Amino acid sequence: xxxxxxxxxxxxxxxxxxxxxxxxxxxxxxxxxxxxxxxxxxxxxxxxxxxxxxxxxxxxxxxxxxxxxxxxxxxxxxxxxxxxxxxxxxxxxxxxxxxxxxxxxxxxxxxxxxxxxxxxxxxxxxxxxxxxxxxxxxxxxxxxxxxx
Amino acid sequence: xxxxxxxxxxxxxxxxxxxxxxxxxxxxxxxxxxxxxxxxxxxxxxxxxxxxxxxxxxxxxxxxxxxxxxxxxxxxxxxxxxxxxxxxxxxxxxxxxxxxxxxxxxxxxxxxxxxxxxxxxxxxxxxxxxxxxxxxxxxxxxxxxxxxxxxxxxxxxxxxxxxxxxxxxxxxxxxxxxxxxxxxxxxxxxxxxxxxxxxxxxxxxxxxxxxxxxxxxxxxxxxxxxxxxxxxxxxxxxxxxxxxxxxxxxxxxxxxxxxxxxxxxxxxxxxxxxxxxxxxxxxxxxxxxxxxxxxxxxxxxxxxxxxxxxxxxxxxxxxxxxxxxxxxxxxxxxxxxxxxxxxxxxxxxxxxxxxxxxxxxxxxxxxxxxxxxxxxxxxxxxxxxxxxxxxxxxxx
Numbered sequence: 405x406x407x408x409x410x411x412x413x414x415x416x417x418x419x420x421x422x423x424x425x426x427x428x429x430x431x432x433x434x435x436x437x438x439x440x441x442x443x444x445x446x447x448x449x450x451x452x453x454x455x456x457x458x459x460x461x462x463x464x465x466x467x468x469x470x471x472x473x474x475x476x477x478x479x480x481x482x483x484x485x486x487x488x489x490x491x492x493x494x495x496x497x498x499x500x501x502x503x504x505x506x507x508x509x510x511x512x513x514x515x516x517x518x519x520x521x522x523x524x525x526x527x528x529x530x531x532x533x534x535x536x537x538x539x540x541x542x543x544x545x546x547x548x549x550x551x552x
Numbered sequence: 553x554x555x556x557x558x559x560x561x562x563x564x565x566x567x568x569x570x571x572x573x574x575x576x577x578x579x580x581x582x583x584x585x586x587x588x589x590x591x592x593x594x595x596x597x598x599x600x601x602x603x604x605x606x607x608x609x610x611x612x613x614x615x616x617x618x619x620x621x622x623x624x625x626x627x628x629x630x631x632x633x634x635x636x637x638x639x640x641x642x643x644x645x646x647x648x649x650x651x652x653x654x655x656x657x658x659x660x661x662x663x664x665x666x667x668x669x670x671x672x673x674x675x676x677x678x679x680x681x682x683x684x685x686x687x688x689x690x691x692x693x694x695x696x697x698x699x700x701x702x703x704x705x706x707x708x709x710x711x712x713x714x715x716x717x718x719x720x721x722x723x724x725x726x727x728x729x730x731x732x733x734x735x736x737x738x739x740x741x742x743x744x745x746x747x748x749x750x751x752x753x754x755x756x757x758x759x760x761x762x763x764x765x766x767x768x769x770x771x772x773x774x775x776x777x778x779x780x781x782x783x784x785x786x787x788x789x790x791x792x793x794x795x796x797x798x799x800x801x802x803x804x805x806x807x808x809x810x811x812x813x814x815x816x817x818x819x820x821x822x823x824x825x826x827x828x829x830x831x832x833x834x835x836x837x838x839x840x841x842x843x844x845x846x847x848x849x850x851x852x853x854x855x856x857x858x859x860x861x862x863x864x865x866x867x868x869x870x871x872x873x874x875x876x877x878x879x880x881x882x883x884x885x886x887x888x889x890x891x892x893x894x895x896x897x898x899x900x901x902x903x904x905x906x907x908x909x910x911x912x913x914x915x916x917x918x919x920x921x922x923x924x925x926x927x928x929x930x931x932x933x934x935x936x937x938x939x940x941x942x943x944x945x946x947x948x
Binding site: 437 | 677691815
């Protein structure tokens with residue numbers, strides 16, 4: 405039976421495959437772009453902006469830094485405790501157009517040995533975990549060079 | 553008019569993994585601080601507790617918990633929570649009460665009983681809490697962030713894992729001399745390199761543990777100190793509790809992204825550097841005046857970052873400063889003479905108070921085998937989750 409695909413967090417990303425994008429919000433007054441989204445008031449202290457509008461973020465960026473999780477993170481992270489822990493990489497990516505750094509998990513199979521600071525990566529759809537009814541979706545970062 | 557307050561007493565419960573309630577650690581530390589000060593509990597006009605969240609959400613309201621354990625005597629009570637900066641905020645609250653004339657003698661207490669393994673957020677589904685979200689969506693533990701900072705330093709400044717290991721070697725050597733430290737063994741660079749990777753590039757011995765512990769201070773007005781017979785007490789001269797300025801461009805705990813640096817040009821000064829600068833300005837002192845410093849070495853690499861943020865050296869020169877021995881005993885500015893978090897492990901609400909306990913011992917010339925000769929000025933520095941800066945300047 406097919407699972408339903410549900411974002412692990414509402415309103416942070418949209419689209420499938422090549423159209424997948426992180427979603428932020430942009431202040432119409434000062435142009436600052438926020439991720440995670442700010443919907444009511446701009447956080448720029450010099451700005452009185454309100455009514456921020458949803459915008460897709462840049463699809464690619466450059467690695468600001470990276471690390472990995474060699475040990476199972478605690479709850480509320482969900483993992484199958486029946487299975488041995490599989491480490492995954494985490495990448496902080498600087499988006500040039502928005503001038504923000506966004507942290508995310510690396511796509512499956514990408515290890516720290518594949519990464520360098522400054523390398524170009526792209527945002528791709530990913531799966532955080534699955535349970536009986538639902539595939540919980542998220543965003544992943546993947547080096548553009550590994551793209552098939 | 554002086555804005556100093558006196559440190560009449562300092563007390564600690566040894567750090568460890570004792571499996572006892574945090575109230576016991578805090579009460580032991582408080583009684584030790586009162587005995588050290590020669591002040592009766594009944595003469596304390598105000599008690600300030602640094603809260604713990606480990607005992608249940610939203611946490612024990614620590615000020616009253618300690619007052620009850622010591623025996624209700626009607627003192628004014630304050631409880632503060634600012635994550636790792638809770639202890640410094642407790643000191644700030646106590647100092648403000650003294651300077652405002654609301655209390656002559658204030659007892660500051662922080663204690664924690666830490667869980668095994670990674671810190672985690674309190675239970676329940678809280679998708680509007682960034683601290684919950686980073687665990688839920690990314691599995692991003694505290695060492696994740698320490699690993700990101702360490703890798704960034706390697707890429708930008710050319711630091712090496714060997715540099716990081718030398719921080720542990722230095723701090724473990726001091727911790728071995730401190731009866732209140734949890735880890736009292738010297739550590740070699742080879743042992744650091746042989747420990748398991750936790751968050752690349754950092755290994756187990758690069759990252760501070762989570763500990764049980766308690767620390768307390770008895771603070772008073774200078775007038776009270778004089779009447780009490782303490783003519784030349786250690787004094788707190790400045791407490792910095794600043795927040796970042798928009799846009800904050802470092803990925804700080806527990807955030808998933810930085811502020812945007814598009815609409816407003818970011819300051820050339822980092823948040824951590826601003827914490828120290830504000831403390832220096834308030835004290836009328838500078839990094840060149842420091843005899844000792846206690847910094848928050850949540851990881852070995854973060855200690856090097858603090859050297860730069862405190863102005864002990866220029867940006868990117870932390871590893872060089874360490875290798876020159878400037879931050880070891882006998883160097884220009886010994887850092888973490890207590891052994892640091894490397895030797896203590898973090899007992900969150902107690903840790904920033906413990907930093908000031910160590911500075912107090914150093915400035916009294918009472919630090920035993922760890923004593924830095926002629927110490928006159930010290931600073932403590934740390935940064936609490938969600939943007940809580942903290943630094944305390946003490947003088948004698």
